[in-house]
């Protein structure tokens with residue numbers, strides 16, 4: 430039988446394990462290579478301030494993947510999923526020409 434005290438001791442352990450599992454999953458997800466044909470066509474860069482503004486004049490300072498409607502990463506994470514690049518992660522500080530400001 431699990432006592433209340435041992436149950437309370439289990440909760441932080443379960444939380445720590447969940448965080449580890451989440452980190453491991455994120456680490457296993459490949460990053461989008463800016464040289465991939467689809468990424469290159471969209472002008473994807475891992476650092477938004479390195480966007481090719483001659484080719485993609487749509488870019489404006491302050492636009493980053495973490496502020497894009499298509500980004501579903503967690504706040505504070507360095508990378509996260511993007512609806513355009515299924516199965517891969519983009520840099521939270523990245524950018525591409527499909528940028529759409531979060532509502």
Ligand code: SF4
Nearest residue numbers: 494497500511525528
């Ligand atoms: S669509 Fe948005 S989140 Fe995806 S790479 Fe482009 S700017 Fe980043």
